[in-house]
Amino acid sequence: MDTVSGAATRLLFPDWMRGVQGRVETALARQLPAAEAIPARLHQAMRYATLNGGKRVRPLLVFAAGELSEAPLPRLEVAACAVELIHSYSLVHDDMPCMDDDVLRRGRPTCHVEYDEATALLVGDSLQSLAFEILARADFADGPRQLEMLALLARASGSCGMAGGQAIDLAAVGRTLDQPELELMHALKTGALIRAAVLLGGLCGTALGADERDSLDRFAKRAGLLFQVVDDILDCTASTVTLGKTAGKDAAAAKPTYVSLMGLERAREFAADLGGQALAALSSFGERSRRLVELTDFITQRKF
């Protein structure tokens, strides 16, 4: 069977990464309704919001975690697309005027600027439905496992996950959060979906043991937090052109970030600590976790 191990693991990390990104881009283009299918404007906007050459960090995590369970590529592709569709929907809604009110995303006008607000609202709604549709429709030949994956992704997306974190974030503007409050917010807002990506990848192949699942979950939680701390650092150090989205936005909006809480240097140390903890959680997997290790290093060192 076509799995992520074997020949694929001998690729250098940048080549592996580009391979997964290309595969996910193609799969997303196929899973999304055609641009000319009625209602065409909505479908064009869904494609505009999703097929934009994003970094595809969550799909990369799905594929990297899939190596632990020797998962078949077609399953990883479906899981990766489902997670990325949820992520894309959240970006479209977060950018809307009533939320973060942003005009730039991945170097292009945001969805409500390029189309209109009503369309952007429906784009987000429809991308969310599509994520669950493709995950429910795929044939994984293991109904209970597939239902577990659906429940996991839905939980990570909703009010006890990503959307809940966004709600806490909105309520926190202009207030000072302490570190536990900030961690709860990010554990939900960014962490929940990052964690779901890792766990979904682990669920795509041979069943992991209870200890292995615990280790993977420990990794997933650290990786989610790490990603957000690095994001906060980049928001205050990188330029708008490099990021492809408006830089310095968090500070301008008086949003609580790790940098505003602990300063740039301590935020960098915290990121390095989290990276170390994430890697430690993977130690028992040995060579099977090689892509997750490389990806963690990549996330820690990313510049955009």
Place this chain on the structure above:
Amino acid sequence: MDTVSGAATRLLFPDWMRGVQGRVETALARQLPAAEAIPARLHQAMRYATLNGGKRVRPLLVFAAGELSEAPLPRLEVAACAVELIHSYSLVHDDMPCMDDDVLRRGRPTCHVEYDEATALLVGDSLQSLAFEILARADFADGPRQLEMLALLARASGSCGMAGGQAIDLAAVGRTLDQPELELMHALKTGALIRAAVLLGGLCGTALGADERDSLDRFAKRAGLLFQVVDDILDCTASTVTLGKTAGKDAAAAKPTYVSLMGLERAREFAADLGGQALAALSSFGERSRRLVELTDFITQRKF
């Protein structure tokens, strides 16, 4: 096993209806996160938008269709809640300023008026996630069937269903649609979720034969259209107080409706025709379809 047939079918229709409405209200209250769970404001708003004594037409259709397959009540309850959560999310988003911009829903301020726009956006997003979460998490002891139900509900909700219908509706404001265009819009906007409710109820129990599924689907499509035609008639004949939402809104917004297309009298005749066609589709089910027949009559004759 506790099924909808047996004692329950001997109830008079109004008593059966109140029984299902009460059961669904209780189940929704249990499925929604507690009002004090973090983030509390979001969870309060989700409960506000959902637990408002709606007519619960879609849950009633799930339970009535469940009689065809002698479905266990706990399964019907989950399916009914999932459909109603999707319906509730769509009302919250449809009422927002960038869509229909309405301030009144079921006699109370709409969600974005009572809370704020950002919260309303997250309420809708979270209700959608919750619908799929509860349907994926339930134990129906038949994985493939449950996955089929999830795929069906997701498809009915997204850009090829309800959200797609809303997009066509938005694009049609101020334009004249002919009857086929109007039917396509409504087949998606209202019809897709009504149809899903009926089919989900049919999927909750003993498997129906291919002919029975075809008959049920024919019924479901007619019932969905019927519901919308009656809605259009009520929008121009009932008062805001009776409807619990702003009456005459469609005409004021120059929205295409069956009444604007064919006039009030012909719209009434069309509704009666559709009701007859819906009932004809049920004829082969005999006594098992009694609740669906009564519910169709109720929908045809409703005054609010």
